[in-house]
Amino acid sequence: MTLAELIAQARTALDTAINARQQEQDALMALRSDENLTEEQARAQIERRDTADAEVTRRQEALAGLEAEQAREEELTQLQARTVPAATRAPAYDRVHRVGDEERTYRPDQDRRGAQFQQDVAAAFLGDYEARDRLARHMQEERTERGDQLQRAVGTGAFAGLVVPQYLTDMYAPLARTNRPFADACRRHTLPRTGMTVEISRVTTASSVDNQSAENAAVAEQDMDDTALSVPVRTAAGQQTASRQSIERGAGVEDVILDDLFRAYGSRLDTTMLNAATVGLSNVATAVAYTDATPTTAELYPKVIEGLAGVEGALLDQASGDNLAVMHSRRWYWMQNAMGTSYPLITQPGVVAQTLGANHAEAYGRGVRGILPNGTPVIVDNNIAVNLGAGTNEDEIFLVDRQECHLWEDPDAPMYIRAEQPKAANLGVLLVVYGYYAFTFQRQPHARKIGGTGLITPTFTGV
Template sequence: MLAFLRTQLQELLEQRAALKTELDGVLAKPAEEKRALTDDEDKAFAEKRDAVKAKDADIETVRARIDELEEGEARDAKAAELRAKYQPAGPQPTGITVVSEPETYRKGGKASYFRDLYRSQHMGDRTAMERLQRNDAEVSAGLEKRALTTTDGSAGEFVPPLWMIDDYVALARAGRVVADQVQHQPLPPGTDTISLPRVASGTATAEQGTQNSPVQNTDATTSSVSASVATIAGQQVVPQQLIDQSPINMDQILLADLAADYATKLDTFVISNNAANKRGLLNVSGLNAITYTDATPTVGEAYSKVGDGIQQIHTGRLLPPDKIFMHPRRWAWYTVSLDTQGRPLVVPAANMPANVLAAMSDVVSEGFVGTLQGLPVYVDPNIPVNLGAGTNEDRIIVARSNDVILFEGTPRSETFRETKADQLSVLLRFYNYAALHSERYPKSLSVVSGTGLIAPVF
């Protein structure tokens, strides 16, 4: 809460400085001309002066709350110091053994994160503030053990509780297959664009013509690629009565649902987004485009197109691809296809298959399903199936996934009463920031497209 209030105070001070500049601007011309204010100038001066006074009142309110919280922290620190100073040496029998302390906000618990967030922000409830601060410490400790980060957050009480982060990870793994298979890095704070340098053209060597003759001299050139930070957000209006009176904590329902939808939207962003500096994998400029045109497509023909995509990454990137992504319906088409003798072309890996086109692993709706041409295959229902002239085509993506970087922060939530006060409702807001670097190495991506990938017939 202190971090939030200090940030709020800084914003108020900057707003006051801007108002003071405008106030001085009203007086500048009369002072230069050594004359009294005109009626219009006097009116403008009064408006600016009142605005500055109102801002001073806001600043004083926030400053007083900061002083109160800082005083409380100082008292707590002093009490801890005295306790340590006068603690008797050696372990003291208490008759109580602490095995573990439950999380502040947990599934099935009585404390409601949304309710405390609302009461701390709009009612100044100190007990709610304390629970939120404990939650902040719990989340920070828990996130040290996983890939997510609160680096770009400025206020701990805006970070959802630890159980929600756990569910977010679980839901994300199920709902954002492609997004979770590329390289991940924490989103840096304080930026709206992430630029990475790259070598545009390299140096060169050549055989020396004769002894003492000049050797090859070619200068390398550099450029950069940029990824803009995108905001993915959602909101939910909740009746005030539900927050105050409901025996069920709506955190579990609303946060889980928002997290699940966020996972889907982020995955779609990684796959299909088509905006400058935010290109999804399907829209990267300069990727290896493989066209499969066929009125009566077969798995055998599609097999060769995937092989073409693999060799083009070998040729253009000079490093191997490591993953294949396709829609579940495309993988199902593979698994039901038969050879001329009526034998399946794709069989379970557990059967120790020989001379098969591909091998199945787990039967799942999304995620890892097997191998094709030596590469793991992941199915993702967020890969579109409405592409092409007939709006009935899907795509197969072959990728060197480590060349694609997804920068992602930690989801945050807030409550607002003012915008819905006339109907006794509270607006809950959930959001996160992400940036995608998909165009560092366009030749790391191959996309198979065309009429050969229309909706399969089973």
């Protein structure tokens, strides 16, 4: 099989891999719009998408290797045509090196300023093989006549205009963002197409049932009543104006800008859900105080159980059991640093009795990071404030029922606008990212938060 046939085969394989990857991505987007989506389903689909993505990269590298090999073969073929003399022809007189009375390649009496030498240097750099031959003969002549003076060397600094820096644009370092770990763990709903509020009916006066006092006596009756819960639809948006030169003459500038805007959108949505005044999780959760001047993980854990008991006590028969503990990464690592000999007396599924939970070793923002001793999954989110309390150095741990953490989003959010006309007079391109969303934790008020001096900046002492 020829190289051309191999390249055609590799291109077909790459196209197939790209189509397969797109199908997995489309399946992931469709899955995310399902309100009954589970963490396991999402993780499995993401793994399938990433596997397809890796296959695209492998096929792309294989094609690039074959194309590079073909280019090299063509280059060698052209070089051979230039350098191989006819079999019966004797070498030309000026192609044979002689020592003695033979004229030098570059003679000062004929070219006092060295213009021919400079022209050959430039021509050799551009690929002129005859110029390269003359320069090679000149160097051989120099070695023969002045070999003892040719031991000096120069570095790349002597050729500032020829040693060109290479910019690895595919390895640019994006700004690190907190992104949206908690938002991705919440119960997802599709945002209605119209309206700027989401209205939910909450029963606030319930029916009454009691034992009948006597036969034919009136049975208990209580008129039901509800109260509307109004959830505002919020708009998160950001923009960046880029010069047309940067987009048209740069390498991947627009993609870099959009990637940063998309991740900034996720960070803003998540931090609003956690910290917004009045309706954010930190402001609606019932406090569980942990006050301790010398906090330890062993002392904190009972507070976690107290908070979870409060969650179930508030929800009663509406509790799904799908609980979450949400904490800052500094708190999760502090809990992992603890060493001790005591362990829970009641074992839990999936947790070794002698340990204080289990770490799943997932990367930040990739879902559940681990489980606590009672089996509660942990979400690590660095949008949690760490400047709380009198000393402005405390954080909080949230305990919630995932099914009562509601987030409405458009399946296609965030949206992207690329506008050229508004900035046309300045040769600018306006890039805007925006999205609508709504959230609430008050459909069934239940959330708990652990806070206090026991959650100051942690020290990693093994306790």
